[in-house]
Amino acid sequence: MQQERTEIQELGEFGLIKHLTKNFEIQQASTVLGIGDDAAVIDHFGKQTVVTTDLLVEGVHFDLMYTPLKHLGYKSVIANLSDVFAMNATPTQITVSVAFSNRFSVEALTEFYDGVYAACEKYGVDLIGGDTSTSQKGFLISVTALGEVAPNQFVKRSTAKEGDLVCVSGYLGAAFLGLTLLEREKKIYLENPAIQPDLEQQDYIVGKLLKPEARQDIIQYLEAQKIVPTAMQDVSDGLSSELLHICQQSEVGCVIHEDKIPVHDDARKAAFKFGLDPTVCALNGGEDYELLFTISQSDYEKIVLNEEISVIGYITNQPEKLQLVTRGGNTHAITAQGWNSFAK
Amino acid sequence: MQQERTEIQELGEFGLIKHLTKNFEIQQASTVLGIGDDAAVIDHFGKQTVVTTDLLVEGVHFDLMYTPLKHLGYKSVIANLSDVFAMNATPTQITVSVAFSNRFSVEALTEFYDGVYAACEKYGVDLIGGDTSTSQKGFLISVTALGEVAPNQFVKRSTAKEGDLVCVSGYLGAAFLGLTLLEREKKIYLENPAIQPDLEQQDYIVGKLLKPEARQDIIQYLEAQKIVPTAMQDVSDGLSSELLHICQQSEVGCVIHEDKIPVHDDARKAAFKFGLDPTVCALNGGEDYELLFTISQSDYEKIVLNEEISVIGYITNQPEKLQLVTRGGNTHAITAQGWNSFAK
Numbered sequence: 001m002q003q004e005r006t007e008i009q010e011l012g013e014f015g016l017i018k019h020l021t022k023n024f025e026i027q028q029a030s031t032v033l034g035i036g037d038d039a040a041v042i043d044h045f046g047k048q049t050v051v052t053t054d055l056l057v058e059g060v061h062f063d064l065m066y067t068p069l070k071h072l073g074y075k076s077v078i079a080n081l082s083d084v085f086a087m088n089a090t091p092t093q094i095t096v097s098v099a100f101s102n103r104f105s106v107e108a109l110t111e112f113y114d115g116v117y118a119a120c121e122k123y124g125v126d127l128i129g130g131d132t133s134t135s136q137k138g139f140l141i142s143v144t145a146l147g148e149v150a151p152n153q154f155v156k157r158s159t160a161k162e163g164d165l166v167c168v169s170g171y172l173g174a175a176f177l178g179l180t181l182l183e184r185e186k187k188i189y190l191e192n193p194a195i196q197p198d199l200e201q202q203d204y205i206v207g208k209l210l211k212p213e214a215r216q217d218i219i220q221y222l223e224a225q226k227i228v229p230t231a232m233q234d235v236s237d238g239l240s241s242e243l244l245h246i247c248q249q250s251e252v253g254c255v256i257h258e259d260k261i262p263v264h265d266d267a268r269k270a271a272f273k274f275g276l277d278p279t280v281c282a283l284n285g286g287e288d289y290e291l292l293f294t295i296s297q298s299d300y301e302k303i304v305l306n307e308e309i310s311v312i313g314y315i316t317n318q319p320e321k322l323q324l325v326t327r328g329g330n331t332h333a334i335t336a337q338g339w340n341s342f343a344k
Numbered sequence: 345m346q347q348e349r350t351e352i353q354e355l356g357e358f359g360l361i362k363h364l365t366k367n368f369e370i371q372q373a374s375t376v377l378g379i380g381d382d383a384a385v386i387d388h389f390g391k392q393t394v395v396t397t398d399l400l401v402e403g404v405h406f407d408l409m410y411t412p413l414k415h416l417g418y419k420s421v422i423a424n425l426s427d428v429f430a431m432n433a434t435p436t437q438i439t440v441s442v443a444f445s446n447r448f449s450v451e452a453l454t455e456f457y458d459g460v461y462a463a464c465e466k467y468g469v470d471l472i473g474g475d476t477s478t479s480q481k482g483f484l485i486s487v488t489a490l491g492e493v494a495p496n497q498f499v500k501r502s503t504a505k506e507g508d509l510v511c512v513s514g515y516l517g518a519a520f521l522g523l524t525l526l527e528r529e530k531k532i533y534l535e536n537p538a539i540q541p542d543l544e545q546q547d548y549i550v551g552k553l554l555k556p557e558a559r560q561d562i563i564q565y566l567e568a569q570k571i572v573p574t575a576m577q578d579v580s581d582g583l584s585s586e587l588l589h590i591c592q593q594s595e596v597g598c599v600i601h602e603d604k605i606p607v608h609d610d611a612r613k614a615a616f617k618f619g620l621d622p623t624v625c626a627l628n629g630g631e632d633y634e635l636l637f638t639i640s641q642s643d644y645e646k647i648v649l650n651e652e653i654s655v656i657g658y659i660t661n662q663p664e665k666l667q668l669v670t671r672g673g674n675t676h677a678i679t680a681q682g683w684n685s686f687a688k
Binding site: 137 | 390396398399400402405478480482486
């Protein structure tokens with residue numbers, strides 16, 4: 001009898017996780033929230049602990065041809081801190097594990113850890129452990145972040161309500177445009193190493209890709225304004241993918257206005273130069289590390305004062321119906337085409 | 345000017361970690377213990393949280409030719425729980441991240457997670473997160489475990505005192521002999537696939553390699569007997585390597601008696617069959633996942649009743665002087681030749 005064989009790409013990343021974890025049951029009374037959100041929550045009396053982890057693989061998540069190792073170390077930490085902030089929590093500790101082939105020297109790894117250290121210093125978190133190993137091929141990074149939150153003040157993805165306003169921090173799509181630029185320059189370079197890369201006036205989009213920040217300032221602003229978002233997550237796989245998570249898990253729909261989606265002028269110019277639609281870059285481009293959250297309408301007056309926060313639409317009672325109202329006034333369905341490491 | 349280049353193997357794993365982390369300073373008041381022990385400790389009021397992490401790489405830490413994926417999943421968890429127990433703590437939650445090339449199917453990953461699940465169930469821990477990704481080559485696993493311990497009841501490596509008794513749980517060296525056996529059978533098979541592997545009466549050593557357990561029972565026994573070890577760590581890289589850690593970090597020495605080192609009869613027989621010295625297997629073989637700990641002499645009467653615990657020697661006031669008294673009465677220096685993934 002032949003053994004059944006299902007290809008991983010048939011399920012996709014989230015389907016696979018769901019499949020693999022479907023039999024796990026919570027056993028510890030201290031586990032307040034397990035798999036299925038940006039991070040897990042553990043109750044330790046005075047505070048609750050938030051835990052999140054990420055695995056980054058060379059050739060899948062990053063290309064060392066144009067990613068300085070220091071930036072890679074910084075970004076590896078930021079990606080996890082962003083998940084902690086997306087729980088409305090404060091990151092406190094991280095562990096960092098790396099595996100690398102023998103093409104890496106101590107100096108190269110030091111560069112990487114310098115970046116890790118810089119992120120730790122900036123965000124006030126402690127590196128408290130990790131592991132190092134050789135790899136058969138390439139560079140691999142696993143980061144776990146812990147954070148703290150006052151009891152039951154963490155914010156999940158599954159609690160957005162009809163009528164809530166959909167908000168996003170900063171600007172979207174720039175990291176994807178930075179990636180597009182660097183991939184283009186890499187191709188040109190490989191075809192003709194004599195040609196110098198043309199990165200003139202592209203600091204913004206390249207910076208958003210190579211040295212992103214996590215939105216601690218937004219969490220602090222929300223706290224100062226006494227706003228607890230009704231749902232929240234970070235934008236790492238593209239706005240459309242993250243909107244779908246919130247709507248699916250909250251069993252709601254949303255209406256998003258294209259003209260409200262924040263795209264930086266430099267990103268818009270770059271998009272036009274590459275013949276790309278800036279809105280599509282914002283919807284489907286990954287690695288923005290901005291925060292996507294929903295708030296009660298009663299909090300609108302407080303949020304509108306912050307120029308770093310855009311209200312882009314509202315939540316409806318139509319489960320999983322995601323709609324985009326274009327500049328021209330037409331309405332389209334939003335389908336998630338976020339970044340997927342299992343895609344061919 | 346030429347850039348300096350130091351090869352990683354020049355430093356070794358611990359030297360590298362030391363090098364990479366030397367500039368990190370603790371910033372959070374809640375970080376009670378950071379890098380440098382089996383796990384880190386975080387103070388969350390009622391209890392302290394213990395965190396540990398491991399990275400396992402195919403071709404470096406395991407060979408899928410003779411390691412069933414379910415066993416691999418189980419063992420990946422056990423390796424981390426063992427570190428939590430080695431802190432005198434109780435494991436509560438884990439995260440598991442995996443990266444894999446496209447030669448792995450959903451069924452294969454399910455097998456792996458079945459093993460993860462079995463370990464979680466047996467030890468009462470919750471899987472609370474993780475990440476999945478493709479890899480360029482091979483299978484990679486990153487596990488992080490959290491545990492709880494009553495305030496300041498955790499046990500470090502650095503607190504062994506002169507006169508303390510050196511104890512070890514279970515038997516040592518069997519996992520290394522299991523590995524030796526399977527490597528030998530693999531070689532025979534590759535040379536002639538028609539020959540069936542000869543694993544007769546080798547259940548014990550193969551079992552110790554492929555399905556190890558973490559010594560929860562020892563921690564529970566110590567608690568019941570109101571014994572707090574003066575120092576403790578798990579035996580994952582071989583007894584000599586672990587003794588060296590305790591002696592270096594505690595600034596003490598030790599005298600170990602060869603005839604007291606516990607080696608199982610089946611392991612002893614296998615060693616003789618392979619022409620190996622059982623004591624050398626115990627000293628330098630890895631992956632036993634037993635507990636090595638030191639206790640005050642006043643606790644001797646309590647410990648001697650437990651057949652799963654062997655007293656193998658004592659701590660001296662001679663820093664880093666590790667001595668082995670052989671069966672013949674000679675005294676040799678113990679040098680750590682534990683397993684090192686960076687060795688050529």
